[in-house]
Amino acid sequence: MSRIIAGAAGGTTLVSVPGSLTRPTTDRVKEALFSRLDAFEVIADARVLDLYAGSGSLGVESASRGAQSVDLVESDGKASEVCQRxxxxxxTVAxxxxxxxxxxxxxxxxxxxxAAVRWDLVFLDPPYPLDEPALAGVLAKLLPHLAEGAVVVVERSSRTPEPSxxxxxxxFAERKYGETKLWFAEPSAEAGPDAGPDPAADPDGT
Structure with a gap:
């Protein structure tokens, strides 16, 4: 059973996707992830995009913590219904x-x-069957829609290679939590002098 950890809707129990249609982020990983994002100061007033959203857990957590707007993208019918709930x-809380x-x-x-749409924080938790070239293609399509200083979080099995x-x-950072690995990326330096979060804000280093 997953829940919203903190913020205006903290403690709210989330609806789960039935069966094994999705691979939900555990509360342990989610708590560690959002602790780092809080340190990067990228959540408050952020425009958030949650791709392969599943139940929408990461996106609604961002909304609870003060994101300006959140877009949940999910292709499966049952999962998208859970996202909506x-x-x-x-x-309702907001x-x-x-x-x-x-x-x-x-x-x-x-x-x-x-073309003008930009997001400040993007989550990607693609299904395991999505191969690396397909993931690389999605990241390439995402790039033009990143705001200056945006953070992209890719969640994959710890046995998969780093995304291309x-x-x-x-x-700019990566973390492993058991069978889950998180990669943190940003627009590269040539995208602007202020691109990406301040590395000094990362309490664990990179």
Whole structure:
């Protein structure tokens, strides 16, 4: 059973996706992840994108902690319905719509997103069957939609290789939690002098 850990909707129990359609982020990993994001100071007022959202756990956690807006992208019908139920929980607490659910394939969603749209924080927890070239293609489509100083978090099995970052995006940290590994990436230096979070804000180093 997953829950919202902190913020305005902290303690709220989330609806889970039935069966084994998705691979939810454990509360232990989620707590560690958001502790680091808090240190990077990227959540408050952020425009957040949660790709391969599953139950929407990461996106709604961001909304609870003060994100300005959250887009959940999930192609499976049952999972997207769960996303909507969890989005409704947070939107009700906020008394306005913060979280929007998009039932769509990730690559199709990015293809039709207007060029001017930018996100400050992006989560990608793709299904294991998604191969590395396909993931690299999604990251390349995502790059033009990253705001200056954006943070991208990729969650994968610790047995998979590091994602292939497109030109203009680079990893700045990684962490392993049992069978789960998180990679943190940012627009690379040539994208602007202030791109990416301050490494000094990372309490564990890189």
């Amino acid at each position: 969890n989005a409704d929980l947070v939107n 008394r306005h719509k913060i979280v929007t659910v998009h039932r769509s394939r990730v690559d199709s969603f990015l293809d039709r997103t207007q 970052w497109p030109d203009g995006m680079e990893r």
